[in-house]
Amino acid sequence: MTDDNGVGATARSDSPEQLRILLSVPAHELQAMFPAETRAALDELGEVVEHDPDDLADPAAFRAALAGVQVAITAWGFPRLDAARLADAPDLRFVMHAASSLRALTSDDFWATGIPVSQAGAAMSPAVAELSLAFTMALLRRTHRTDHALRSGGDWWEARLTPRAREIRGSRIGVVGASRTGRDYLELVTALGAEVMVFDPYIPEGDPLRAVQRDLDGLLRDSEVLALHAPATEETRGMLGATELAKLRDGALVVNTARAELLDADALYAEVESGRIDAALDVFEAEPLDDRWRRLPNVLVTPHLGGATVESRRRAGRIVVEEIRRFVGGVPLRYALTRADVERMG
Known part of the structure:
Protein backbone atom coordinates (compact mmCIF):
# COMPACT_ATOMS: atom_id res chain seq x y z
CA MET A 1 0.00 0.00 0.00
CA THR A 2 2.86 2.34 0.76
CA ASP A 3 3.61 4.33 -2.40
CA ASP A 4 7.02 5.76 -1.52
CA ASN A 5 9.68 4.70 -3.92
CA GLY A 6 13.40 5.01 -3.99
CA VAL A 7 14.06 2.92 -7.09
CA GLY A 8 16.97 3.96 -9.24
CA ALA A 9 16.74 3.08 -12.93
CA THR A 10 19.57 2.69 -15.35
CA ALA A 11 19.49 5.85 -17.42
CA ARG A 12 20.40 5.82 -21.09
CA SER A 13 22.09 9.01 -22.12
CA ASP A 14 21.92 10.91 -25.38
CA SER A 15 23.96 14.02 -25.98
CA PRO A 16 22.03 17.33 -25.65
CA GLU A 17 22.75 18.13 -29.31
CA GLN A 18 20.95 14.98 -30.43
CA LEU A 19 18.22 14.78 -27.83
CA ARG A 20 14.71 15.52 -29.05
CA ILE A 21 12.17 16.04 -26.27
CA LEU A 22 8.41 15.96 -26.66
CA LEU A 23 6.64 18.22 -24.17
CA SER A 24 3.01 17.12 -24.01
CA VAL A 25 1.29 18.83 -21.09
CA PRO A 26 -2.23 20.33 -21.24
CA ALA A 27 -2.06 23.98 -22.28
CA HIS A 28 -3.63 25.25 -19.06
CA GLU A 29 -0.87 23.57 -17.02
CA LEU A 30 2.11 24.33 -19.26
CA GLN A 31 3.08 27.72 -17.84
CA ALA A 32 2.33 26.57 -14.28
CA MET A 33 4.80 23.70 -14.59
CA PHE A 34 7.34 25.37 -16.80
CA PRO A 35 7.73 29.05 -15.97
CA ALA A 36 10.56 30.86 -17.75
CA GLU A 37 13.42 29.62 -15.58
CA THR A 38 12.32 25.97 -15.64
CA ARG A 39 11.58 26.08 -19.36
CA ALA A 40 15.03 27.53 -20.03
CA ALA A 41 16.60 24.66 -18.08
CA LEU A 42 14.59 22.17 -20.13
CA ASP A 43 15.62 23.80 -23.41
CA GLU A 44 19.25 23.37 -22.42
CA LEU A 45 18.79 19.60 -22.45
CA GLY A 46 17.79 19.27 -26.09
CA GLU A 47 15.37 20.30 -28.79
CA VAL A 48 11.91 20.65 -27.24
CA VAL A 49 8.78 20.23 -29.36
CA GLU A 50 5.34 20.95 -27.88
CA HIS A 51 2.12 19.10 -28.58
CA ASP A 52 -1.05 19.20 -26.49
CA PRO A 53 -2.06 15.68 -25.36
CA ASP A 54 -5.53 16.05 -26.88
CA ASP A 55 -3.98 16.63 -30.30
CA LEU A 56 -2.20 13.28 -30.15
CA ALA A 57 -5.33 11.11 -30.03
CA ASP A 58 -5.15 10.86 -33.82
CA PRO A 59 -2.59 8.15 -34.73
CA ALA A 60 -1.17 10.17 -37.62
CA ALA A 61 -0.65 13.20 -35.38
CA PHE A 62 0.96 11.00 -32.74
CA ARG A 63 3.31 9.45 -35.29
CA ALA A 64 4.38 12.85 -36.58
CA ALA A 65 4.86 14.30 -33.10
CA LEU A 66 6.99 11.37 -31.90
CA ALA A 67 9.22 11.32 -34.96
CA GLY A 68 12.81 11.33 -33.72
CA VAL A 69 11.75 11.83 -30.09
CA GLN A 70 13.93 10.14 -27.49
CA VAL A 71 12.29 11.64 -24.38
CA ALA A 72 8.55 12.12 -23.93
CA ILE A 73 7.23 14.36 -21.18
CA THR A 74 3.67 13.12 -20.67
CA ALA A 75 0.77 14.23 -18.48
CA TRP A 76 -3.00 13.94 -18.17
CA GLY A 77 -4.67 12.86 -21.40
CA PHE A 78 -1.58 11.50 -23.14
CA PRO A 79 -2.42 8.44 -25.28
CA ARG A 80 -1.84 5.02 -23.75
CA LEU A 81 1.51 3.60 -24.81
CA ASP A 82 0.33 0.34 -26.32
CA ALA A 83 1.96 -1.66 -29.12
CA ALA A 84 0.59 0.55 -31.89
CA ARG A 85 1.71 3.78 -30.25
CA LEU A 86 5.13 2.38 -29.41
CA ALA A 87 5.57 1.30 -33.03
CA ASP A 88 4.99 4.93 -33.98
CA ALA A 89 7.68 6.07 -31.52
CA PRO A 90 10.69 3.93 -32.52
CA ASP A 91 13.27 6.31 -31.06
CA LEU A 92 11.67 6.64 -27.65
CA ARG A 93 14.17 5.98 -24.85
CA PHE A 94 12.65 7.57 -21.74
CA VAL A 95 9.19 8.58 -20.53
CA MET A 96 8.93 11.32 -17.92
CA HIS A 97 5.39 11.61 -16.58
CA ALA A 98 4.72 15.10 -15.24
CA ALA A 99 1.68 13.89 -13.28
CA SER A 100 1.26 11.03 -10.81
CA SER A 101 -0.57 7.83 -11.72
CA LEU A 102 0.86 5.81 -14.61
CA ARG A 103 -1.93 3.26 -14.91
CA ALA A 104 -3.66 4.99 -17.84
CA LEU A 105 -0.36 5.57 -19.64
CA THR A 106 1.47 2.25 -19.45
CA SER A 107 0.55 -1.13 -20.91
CA ASP A 108 1.92 -4.68 -21.06
CA ASP A 109 3.60 -3.74 -24.32
CA PHE A 110 5.26 -0.71 -22.75
CA TRP A 111 6.71 -2.67 -19.84
CA ALA A 112 8.03 -5.26 -22.26
CA THR A 113 10.20 -2.63 -23.95
CA GLY A 114 12.24 -1.93 -20.83
CA ILE A 115 12.02 1.81 -21.49
CA PRO A 116 12.58 3.59 -18.15
CA VAL A 117 9.72 5.70 -16.82
CA SER A 118 9.67 8.24 -14.03
CA GLN A 119 6.96 10.47 -12.59
CA ALA A 120 6.56 13.72 -10.70
CA GLY A 121 3.98 12.54 -8.17
CA ALA A 122 6.22 13.57 -5.28
CA ALA A 123 5.56 17.18 -6.25
CA MET A 124 1.91 16.84 -5.26
CA THR A 302 -13.84 20.35 -3.50
CA PRO A 303 -13.47 19.48 -7.22
CA HIS A 304 -10.47 17.12 -7.18
CA LEU A 305 -7.85 19.83 -6.85
CA GLY A 306 -5.87 18.53 -3.88
CA GLY A 307 -2.58 18.36 -5.73
CA ALA A 308 -3.04 21.50 -7.79
CA THR A 309 -1.23 24.40 -6.14
CA VAL A 310 1.11 26.99 -7.59
CA GLU A 311 3.98 25.43 -5.68
CA SER A 312 3.19 21.81 -6.58
CA ARG A 313 3.08 22.56 -10.29
CA ARG A 314 6.42 24.36 -10.09
CA ARG A 315 7.90 21.44 -8.16
CA ALA A 316 6.64 19.06 -10.84
CA GLY A 317 8.35 21.01 -13.58
CA ARG A 318 11.61 21.04 -11.67
CA ILE A 319 11.38 17.28 -11.08
CA VAL A 320 10.80 16.73 -14.80
CA VAL A 321 13.91 18.73 -15.72
CA GLU A 322 16.07 17.09 -13.07
CA GLU A 323 15.02 13.56 -14.07
CA ILE A 324 15.79 14.23 -17.72
CA ARG A 325 19.12 15.69 -16.68
CA ARG A 326 19.83 12.46 -14.80
CA PHE A 327 18.82 10.41 -17.82
CA VAL A 328 21.12 12.43 -20.06
CA GLY A 329 23.97 12.13 -17.59
CA GLY A 330 23.58 8.41 -17.03
CA VAL A 331 22.71 8.97 -13.36
CA PRO A 332 20.10 6.71 -11.65
CA LEU A 333 16.65 8.26 -11.83
CA ARG A 334 15.30 9.46 -8.51
CA TYR A 335 11.61 8.73 -9.17
CA ALA A 336 11.80 5.78 -11.56
CA LEU A 337 9.03 3.20 -11.31
CA THR A 338 8.76 -0.45 -12.22
CA ARG A 339 5.64 -2.30 -13.24
CA ALA A 340 5.37 -3.74 -9.72
CA ASP A 341 5.57 -0.23 -8.26
CA VAL A 342 2.73 0.98 -10.47
CA GLU A 343 0.54 -2.00 -9.58
CA ARG A 344 1.17 -1.34 -5.89
CA MET A 345 0.69 2.42 -6.11
CA GLY A 346 -2.41 2.57 -8.23
Whole structure:
Protein backbone atom coordinates (compact mmCIF):
# COMPACT_ATOMS: atom_id res chain seq x y z
CA MET A 1 0.00 0.00 0.00
CA THR A 2 2.86 2.34 0.76
CA ASP A 3 3.61 4.33 -2.40
CA ASP A 4 7.02 5.76 -1.52
CA ASN A 5 9.68 4.70 -3.92
CA GLY A 6 13.40 5.01 -3.99
CA VAL A 7 14.06 2.92 -7.09
CA GLY A 8 16.97 3.96 -9.24
CA ALA A 9 16.74 3.08 -12.93
CA THR A 10 19.57 2.69 -15.35
CA ALA A 11 19.49 5.85 -17.42
CA ARG A 12 20.40 5.82 -21.09
CA SER A 13 22.09 9.01 -22.12
CA ASP A 14 21.92 10.91 -25.38
CA SER A 15 23.96 14.02 -25.98
CA PRO A 16 22.03 17.33 -25.65
CA GLU A 17 22.75 18.13 -29.31
CA GLN A 18 20.95 14.98 -30.43
CA LEU A 19 18.22 14.78 -27.83
CA ARG A 20 14.71 15.52 -29.05
CA ILE A 21 12.17 16.04 -26.27
CA LEU A 22 8.41 15.96 -26.66
CA LEU A 23 6.64 18.22 -24.17
CA SER A 24 3.01 17.12 -24.01
CA VAL A 25 1.29 18.83 -21.09
CA PRO A 26 -2.23 20.33 -21.24
CA ALA A 27 -2.06 23.98 -22.28
CA HIS A 28 -3.63 25.25 -19.06
CA GLU A 29 -0.87 23.57 -17.02
CA LEU A 30 2.11 24.33 -19.26
CA GLN A 31 3.08 27.72 -17.84
CA ALA A 32 2.33 26.57 -14.28
CA MET A 33 4.80 23.70 -14.59
CA PHE A 34 7.34 25.37 -16.80
CA PRO A 35 7.73 29.05 -15.97
CA ALA A 36 10.56 30.86 -17.75
CA GLU A 37 13.42 29.62 -15.58
CA THR A 38 12.32 25.97 -15.64
CA ARG A 39 11.58 26.08 -19.36
CA ALA A 40 15.03 27.53 -20.03
CA ALA A 41 16.60 24.66 -18.08
CA LEU A 42 14.59 22.17 -20.13
CA ASP A 43 15.62 23.80 -23.41
CA GLU A 44 19.25 23.37 -22.42
CA LEU A 45 18.79 19.60 -22.45
CA GLY A 46 17.79 19.27 -26.09
CA GLU A 47 15.37 20.30 -28.79
CA VAL A 48 11.91 20.65 -27.24
CA VAL A 49 8.78 20.23 -29.36
CA GLU A 50 5.34 20.95 -27.88
CA HIS A 51 2.12 19.10 -28.58
CA ASP A 52 -1.05 19.20 -26.49
CA PRO A 53 -2.06 15.68 -25.36
CA ASP A 54 -5.53 16.05 -26.88
CA ASP A 55 -3.98 16.63 -30.30
CA LEU A 56 -2.20 13.28 -30.15
CA ALA A 57 -5.33 11.11 -30.03
CA ASP A 58 -5.15 10.86 -33.82
CA PRO A 59 -2.59 8.15 -34.73
CA ALA A 60 -1.17 10.17 -37.62
CA ALA A 61 -0.65 13.20 -35.38
CA PHE A 62 0.96 11.00 -32.74
CA ARG A 63 3.31 9.45 -35.29
CA ALA A 64 4.38 12.85 -36.58
CA ALA A 65 4.86 14.30 -33.10
CA LEU A 66 6.99 11.37 -31.90
CA ALA A 67 9.22 11.32 -34.96
CA GLY A 68 12.81 11.33 -33.72
CA VAL A 69 11.75 11.83 -30.09
CA GLN A 70 13.93 10.14 -27.49
CA VAL A 71 12.29 11.64 -24.38
CA ALA A 72 8.55 12.12 -23.93
CA ILE A 73 7.23 14.36 -21.18
CA THR A 74 3.67 13.12 -20.67
CA ALA A 75 0.77 14.23 -18.48
CA TRP A 76 -3.00 13.94 -18.17
CA GLY A 77 -4.67 12.86 -21.40
CA PHE A 78 -1.58 11.50 -23.14
CA PRO A 79 -2.42 8.44 -25.28
CA ARG A 80 -1.84 5.02 -23.75
CA LEU A 81 1.51 3.60 -24.81
CA ASP A 82 0.33 0.34 -26.32
CA ALA A 83 1.96 -1.66 -29.12
CA ALA A 84 0.59 0.55 -31.89
CA ARG A 85 1.71 3.78 -30.25
CA LEU A 86 5.13 2.38 -29.41
CA ALA A 87 5.57 1.30 -33.03
CA ASP A 88 4.99 4.93 -33.98
CA ALA A 89 7.68 6.07 -31.52
CA PRO A 90 10.69 3.93 -32.52
CA ASP A 91 13.27 6.31 -31.06
CA LEU A 92 11.67 6.64 -27.65
CA ARG A 93 14.17 5.98 -24.85
CA PHE A 94 12.65 7.57 -21.74
CA VAL A 95 9.19 8.58 -20.53
CA MET A 96 8.93 11.32 -17.92
CA HIS A 97 5.39 11.61 -16.58
CA ALA A 98 4.72 15.10 -15.24
CA ALA A 99 1.68 13.89 -13.28
CA SER A 100 1.26 11.03 -10.81
CA SER A 101 -0.57 7.83 -11.72
CA LEU A 102 0.86 5.81 -14.61
CA ARG A 103 -1.93 3.26 -14.91
CA ALA A 104 -3.66 4.99 -17.84
CA LEU A 105 -0.36 5.57 -19.64
CA THR A 106 1.47 2.25 -19.45
CA SER A 107 0.55 -1.13 -20.91
CA ASP A 108 1.92 -4.68 -21.06
CA ASP A 109 3.60 -3.74 -24.32
CA PHE A 110 5.26 -0.71 -22.75
CA TRP A 111 6.71 -2.67 -19.84
CA ALA A 112 8.03 -5.26 -22.26
CA THR A 113 10.20 -2.63 -23.95
CA GLY A 114 12.24 -1.93 -20.83
CA ILE A 115 12.02 1.81 -21.49
CA PRO A 116 12.58 3.59 -18.15
CA VAL A 117 9.72 5.70 -16.82
CA SER A 118 9.67 8.24 -14.03
CA GLN A 119 6.96 10.47 -12.59
CA ALA A 120 6.56 13.72 -10.70
CA GLY A 121 3.98 12.54 -8.17
CA ALA A 122 6.22 13.57 -5.28
CA ALA A 123 5.56 17.18 -6.25
CA MET A 124 1.91 16.84 -5.26
CA SER A 125 2.28 15.13 -1.90
CA PRO A 126 2.75 18.27 0.24
CA ALA A 127 -0.19 19.96 -1.48
CA VAL A 128 -2.57 17.04 -0.96
CA ALA A 129 -1.42 16.67 2.64
CA GLU A 130 -2.15 20.35 3.27
CA LEU A 131 -5.66 20.02 1.85
CA SER A 132 -6.20 16.99 4.06
CA LEU A 133 -5.08 19.05 7.03
CA ALA A 134 -7.39 21.91 6.01
CA PHE A 135 -10.26 19.42 5.71
CA THR A 136 -9.43 17.95 9.10
CA MET A 137 -9.39 21.36 10.77
CA ALA A 138 -12.60 22.45 9.05
CA LEU A 139 -14.48 19.33 10.09
CA LEU A 140 -13.23 19.51 13.67
CA ARG A 141 -14.23 23.17 13.93
CA ARG A 142 -17.61 22.48 12.22
CA THR A 143 -16.80 25.20 9.70
CA HIS A 144 -18.62 23.36 6.92
CA ARG A 145 -21.80 23.08 8.96
CA THR A 146 -21.92 26.66 10.20
CA ASP A 147 -21.05 28.05 6.77
CA HIS A 148 -23.83 26.00 5.18
CA ALA A 149 -26.31 27.06 7.86
CA LEU A 150 -25.64 30.75 7.35
CA ARG A 151 -25.38 30.67 3.55
CA SER A 152 -28.63 28.73 3.23
CA GLY A 153 -30.50 31.44 5.14
CA GLY A 154 -30.58 29.67 8.48
CA ASP A 155 -31.07 31.52 11.73
CA TRP A 156 -27.90 32.95 13.32
CA TRP A 157 -28.64 31.39 16.70
CA GLU A 158 -29.53 28.03 15.23
CA ALA A 159 -26.21 28.04 13.37
CA ARG A 160 -24.51 28.55 16.73
CA LEU A 161 -26.17 25.37 18.00
CA THR A 162 -24.10 23.24 15.62
CA PRO A 163 -22.32 20.47 17.60
CA ARG A 164 -19.50 22.01 19.60
CA ALA A 165 -16.21 22.40 17.74
CA ARG A 166 -13.17 20.29 18.54
CA GLU A 167 -9.46 21.10 18.53
CA ILE A 168 -6.91 19.05 16.65
CA ARG A 169 -4.62 18.83 19.67
CA GLY A 170 -5.40 15.53 21.35
CA SER A 171 -7.71 14.33 18.57
CA ARG A 172 -7.31 10.69 17.60
CA ILE A 173 -6.57 10.59 13.89
CA GLY A 174 -6.41 7.32 11.99
CA VAL A 175 -4.59 7.30 8.66
CA VAL A 176 -5.13 4.61 6.04
CA GLY A 177 -2.01 4.41 3.89
CA ALA A 178 1.57 5.31 4.81
CA SER A 179 2.14 6.78 1.37
CA ARG A 180 4.21 9.86 0.61
CA THR A 181 1.11 11.97 1.12
CA GLY A 182 0.08 10.01 4.18
CA ARG A 183 3.45 10.62 5.76
CA ASP A 184 3.34 14.33 4.96
CA TYR A 185 -0.13 14.51 6.51
CA LEU A 186 1.02 12.61 9.59
CA GLU A 187 3.88 15.03 10.05
CA LEU A 188 1.51 18.00 9.89
CA VAL A 189 -1.12 16.71 12.30
CA THR A 190 1.46 15.34 14.72
CA ALA A 191 3.12 18.76 14.85
CA LEU A 192 -0.27 20.17 15.89
CA GLY A 193 -0.62 17.70 18.74
CA ALA A 194 -2.90 15.03 17.28
CA GLU A 195 -2.66 11.42 18.45
CA VAL A 196 -2.09 9.33 15.33
CA MET A 197 -2.61 5.73 14.25
CA VAL A 198 -1.79 4.14 10.90
CA PHE A 199 -3.14 1.19 8.97
CA ASP A 200 -0.81 -0.05 6.26
CA PRO A 201 0.28 -3.71 6.18
CA TYR A 202 3.41 -2.83 4.20
CA ILE A 203 5.20 -0.56 6.64
CA PRO A 204 8.73 -1.99 6.68
CA GLU A 205 10.63 -3.20 9.72
CA GLY A 206 12.50 -0.40 11.41
CA ASP A 207 10.12 2.28 10.15
CA PRO A 208 9.12 4.64 13.01
CA LEU A 209 5.49 4.30 11.93
CA ARG A 210 5.50 0.71 13.15
CA ALA A 211 5.08 2.17 16.65
CA VAL A 212 1.61 3.53 15.74
CA GLN A 213 0.56 0.77 13.35
CA ARG A 214 -2.91 -0.67 13.92
CA ASP A 215 -5.15 -3.21 12.24
CA LEU A 216 -8.01 -1.75 10.24
CA ASP A 217 -10.78 -2.70 12.69
CA GLY A 218 -8.96 -1.12 15.61
CA LEU A 219 -8.21 2.00 13.60
CA LEU A 220 -11.84 2.44 12.58
CA ARG A 221 -13.19 1.95 16.08
CA ASP A 222 -10.73 4.33 17.76
CA SER A 223 -10.47 7.15 15.21
CA GLU A 224 -12.20 10.48 15.69
CA VAL A 225 -10.88 11.49 12.26
CA LEU A 226 -10.31 8.94 9.51
CA ALA A 227 -7.99 10.22 6.75
CA LEU A 228 -7.44 8.20 3.58
CA HIS A 229 -4.07 8.28 1.85
CA ALA A 230 -3.88 4.88 0.17
CA PRO A 231 -3.61 4.17 -3.57
CA ALA A 232 -6.40 2.52 -5.53
CA THR A 233 -5.24 -1.04 -6.21
CA GLU A 234 -6.91 -4.43 -6.49
CA GLU A 235 -6.28 -4.82 -2.77
CA THR A 236 -7.67 -1.48 -1.63
CA ARG A 237 -10.64 -0.87 -3.93
CA GLY A 238 -13.83 -1.00 -1.87
CA MET A 239 -11.91 -1.68 1.33
CA LEU A 240 -14.30 0.56 3.25
CA GLY A 241 -17.86 -0.57 2.73
CA ALA A 242 -20.99 -0.43 4.86
CA THR A 243 -19.63 -2.96 7.37
CA GLU A 244 -16.38 -1.04 7.88
CA LEU A 245 -17.98 2.40 8.01
CA ALA A 246 -20.45 1.17 10.62
CA LYS A 247 -17.48 0.59 12.95
CA LEU A 248 -16.74 4.30 13.06
CA ARG A 249 -17.89 5.96 16.25
CA ASP A 250 -20.85 8.35 16.17
CA GLY A 251 -19.61 11.80 15.24
CA ALA A 252 -16.53 10.51 13.42
CA LEU A 253 -15.08 12.57 10.58
CA VAL A 254 -13.92 11.14 7.24
CA VAL A 255 -11.38 12.89 5.02
CA ASN A 256 -10.68 11.55 1.53
CA THR A 257 -8.18 13.28 -0.72
CA ALA A 258 -6.83 9.99 -2.10
CA ARG A 259 -9.06 7.89 -4.35
CA ALA A 260 -12.83 7.55 -4.41
CA GLU A 261 -12.49 3.83 -5.14
CA LEU A 262 -11.32 3.16 -1.60
CA LEU A 263 -14.86 3.73 -0.32
CA ASP A 264 -18.25 2.34 -1.20
CA ALA A 265 -19.80 5.64 -2.26
CA ASP A 266 -23.38 4.63 -1.49
CA ALA A 267 -22.42 3.34 1.96
CA LEU A 268 -20.55 6.55 2.74
CA TYR A 269 -23.44 8.66 1.49
CA ALA A 270 -25.89 6.76 3.68
CA GLU A 271 -23.76 7.36 6.77
CA VAL A 272 -23.25 11.05 6.03
CA GLU A 273 -26.88 11.65 5.06
CA SER A 274 -27.99 10.10 8.34
CA GLY A 275 -25.93 12.71 10.17
CA ARG A 276 -23.99 10.06 12.08
CA ILE A 277 -20.67 11.10 10.55
CA ASP A 278 -19.33 14.11 8.62
CA ALA A 279 -17.04 13.99 5.60
CA ALA A 280 -14.73 16.13 3.51
CA LEU A 281 -14.11 14.89 -0.02
CA ASP A 282 -11.90 15.94 -2.92
CA VAL A 283 -12.50 12.79 -4.98
CA PHE A 284 -15.73 11.17 -6.13
CA GLU A 285 -16.97 8.00 -7.78
CA ALA A 286 -18.24 10.10 -10.69
CA GLU A 287 -16.63 13.38 -11.66
CA PRO A 288 -18.12 15.93 -12.00
CA LEU A 289 -19.87 14.89 -8.79
CA ASP A 290 -23.61 14.28 -8.68
CA ASP A 291 -25.95 16.65 -6.86
CA ARG A 292 -26.64 14.39 -3.90
CA TRP A 293 -23.33 15.36 -2.25
CA ARG A 294 -23.88 19.06 -2.86
CA ARG A 295 -27.08 19.11 -0.81
CA LEU A 296 -25.70 17.71 2.44
CA PRO A 297 -24.91 20.25 5.16
CA ASN A 298 -22.37 18.00 6.86
CA VAL A 299 -20.09 17.35 3.90
CA LEU A 300 -17.33 19.59 2.57
CA VAL A 301 -16.53 19.12 -1.11
CA THR A 302 -13.84 20.35 -3.50
CA PRO A 303 -13.47 19.48 -7.22
CA HIS A 304 -10.47 17.12 -7.18
CA LEU A 305 -7.85 19.83 -6.85
CA GLY A 306 -5.87 18.53 -3.88
CA GLY A 307 -2.58 18.36 -5.73
CA ALA A 308 -3.04 21.50 -7.79
CA THR A 309 -1.23 24.40 -6.14
CA VAL A 310 1.11 26.99 -7.59
CA GLU A 311 3.98 25.43 -5.68
CA SER A 312 3.19 21.81 -6.58
CA ARG A 313 3.08 22.56 -10.29
CA ARG A 314 6.42 24.36 -10.09
CA ARG A 315 7.90 21.44 -8.16
CA ALA A 316 6.64 19.06 -10.84
CA GLY A 317 8.35 21.01 -13.58
CA ARG A 318 11.61 21.04 -11.67
CA ILE A 319 11.38 17.28 -11.08
CA VAL A 320 10.80 16.73 -14.80
CA VAL A 321 13.91 18.73 -15.72
CA GLU A 322 16.07 17.09 -13.07
CA GLU A 323 15.02 13.56 -14.07
CA ILE A 324 15.79 14.23 -17.72
CA ARG A 325 19.12 15.69 -16.68
CA ARG A 326 19.83 12.46 -14.80
CA PHE A 327 18.82 10.41 -17.82
CA VAL A 328 21.12 12.43 -20.06
CA GLY A 329 23.97 12.13 -17.59
CA GLY A 330 23.58 8.41 -17.03
CA VAL A 331 22.71 8.97 -13.36
CA PRO A 332 20.10 6.71 -11.65
CA LEU A 333 16.65 8.26 -11.83
CA ARG A 334 15.30 9.46 -8.51
CA TYR A 335 11.61 8.73 -9.17
CA ALA A 336 11.80 5.78 -11.56
CA LEU A 337 9.03 3.20 -11.31
CA THR A 338 8.76 -0.45 -12.22
CA ARG A 339 5.64 -2.30 -13.24
CA ALA A 340 5.37 -3.74 -9.72
CA ASP A 341 5.57 -0.23 -8.26
CA VAL A 342 2.73 0.98 -10.47
CA GLU A 343 0.54 -2.00 -9.58
CA ARG A 344 1.17 -1.34 -5.89
CA MET A 345 0.69 2.42 -6.11
CA GLY A 346 -2.41 2.57 -8.23
